[in-house]
Amino acid sequence: MIDFAPFLLSFKLAGLTTLILFMMALPFAWWLSQTDSKSKPILEAITALPIVLPPSVLGFYILVVLSPHSALGGFFEDTFGVKLVFSFTGLVVASCFYSLPFMVQPLQNGFESLNTHMLEASYLAGKSKLQTIWHVALPNMKPALITALIITFAHTVGEFGVVIMVGGSIPNETKVASVAIYEMVEVMEYGKAHIYSGLMVAMSFVVLLLVYIFNHKQKKIGIV
Amino acid sequence: MLNINIRKTLHGSQGKMYLDVKIDIKQGEFVVLMGESGSGKTTLLRILAGLEKTEGEVHVEGNSWKNVPTQQRGIGFVFQDYALFDNMTVEENLLFVNRDEKFARELLELTELTGLSNHNVKSLSGGQKQRVALCRAMMNRPKLLLMDEPLSALDRKMREILQREIMKLHKTFGTTTIMVSHDAEATYALADRVIVLEQGKIIKDGSKDSVLKKEQKMVYSL
Numbered sequence: 247m248i249d250f251a252p253f254l255l256s257f258k259l260a261g262l263t264t265l266i267l268f269m270m271a272l273p274f275a276w277w278l279s280q281t282d283s284k285s286k287p288i289l290e291a292i293t294a295l296p297i298v299l300p301p302s303v304l305g306f307y308i309l310v311v312l313s314p315h316s317a318l319g320g321f322f323e324d325t326f327g328v329k330l331v332f333s334f335t336g337l338v339v340a341s342c343f344y345s346l347p348f349m350v351q352p353l354q355n356g357f358e359s360l361n362t363h364m365l366e367a368s369y370l371a372g373k374s375k376l377q378t379i380w381h382v383a384l385p386n387m388k389p390a391l392i393t394a395l396i397i398t399f400a401h402t403v404g405e406f407g408v409v410i411m412v413g414g415s416i417p418n419e420t421k422v423a424s425v426a427i428y429e430m431v432e433v434m435e436y437g438k439a440h441i442y443s444g445l446m447v448a449m450s451f452v453v454l455l456l457v458y459i460f461n462h463k464q465k466k467i468g469i470v
Numbered sequence: 471m472l473n474i475n476i477r478k479t480l481h482g483s484q485g486k487m488y489l490d491v492k493i494d495i496k497q498g499e500f501v502v503l504m505g506e507s508g509s510g511k512t513t514l515l516r517i518l519a520g521l522e523k524t525e526g527e528v529h530v531e532g533n534s535w536k537n538v539p540t541q542q543r544g545i546g547f548v549f550q551d552y553a554l555f556d557n558m559t560v561e562e563n564l565l566f567v568n569r570d571e572k573f574a575r576e577l578l579e580l581t582e583l584t585g586l587s588n589h590n591v592k593s594l595s596g597g598q599k600q601r602v603a604l605c606r607a608m609m610n611r612p613k614l615l616l617m618d619e620p621l622s623a624l625d626r627k628m629r630e631i632l633q634r635e636i637m638k639l640h641k642t643f644g645t646t647t648i649m650v651s652h653d654a655e656a657t658y659a660l661a662d663r664v665i666v667l668e669q670g671k672i673i674k675d676g677s678k679d680s681v682l683k684k685e686q687k688m689v690y691s692l
Contacts (some may be wrong), residue, residue, distance in 0.1 A: 361553060363549045364553045366519075366540075366553070367553040367555070368566075369521075369541055370519060370545055371566060371567040371610065372567070374541065381555075386556055
């Protein structure tokens, strides 16, 4: 009997991470796309770090920052009674760091590809920046928006190194699909590992296929 | 109605230059700004719209616009590249500015666009897009209409049609208008007054007859 709990946990983690990152990354990506600040390349480099850093390095530093002995981890545990390591909450926080560039970069590219005059026309129509982002910018950069959401979700589902370092493998709490596969291989349950891995490959392929089909259609009707 | 007294350092094709302009414009006047590329015409329009910062001040009906953001200036602006909202239909582009459906229908009728009101703007020709941009700019009943070379991307036939639409709207609503143009024919047809800029300075300012005749004489004497 296949236990689907790790898959459900992976999707719950990916869904929450995508939602939180979208809300946090949207204003940040907008600011990056509009600013001439000297700090822009520094912030862009920091945002891109999770792409090049080994997950173990990232996981180690997140573990240090979130541990109850650190200022942040201690504050959360003392004030809200929330443990940020070896817990689902900690996994969500770690995933937000790990998947940050996959949300910020497509959104920033999308904002930068928009016709500046179109945004200015919205301001001239009396609309605020928020109204302009919501009613004008986002609907005119759907491929970038879909790419940001889907890739962040898929990337979080496939996360392993950071998850095992920050969350360990607690069933129904931090044992996500990638960790479950690792454990099956460790105990030589290759049959089950095949089923889990096959499912991951199939789902990832379908998701990416849908993104490419959508973006291709948008290009055909001239939205990009 | 409009008192402009602005200064701004620009980096043009011939290096650094200083935009230094003082103009008083009367209510309902149609002013055409002429001059070579890089003379500061578009920058002047963008400063009036609050899209660029400047030294100096702009006063409208005696009130300073120094700290008034673009959103609160109530200006109509027609861009050279239309800058329509591609995700919306013709009617939605107009209603995004102001939810006055009756006024939107009136404008679309005036510019003979009623049949296209439910079409997505991406499907329109250049001339139709520019007419939609013109209607959109009029939707908030602006005190001041600014147009940055609205005719330049169009062929001769479309230019004549749009020229007529601009005149029709100007006569109907009497909006104070400043238009940047290189087109002497359109300038002659539309302008009450012509201002010529060179390297950020006003070198001619007068009625269309006086300025355009001087320009013609200069061309013949060459």
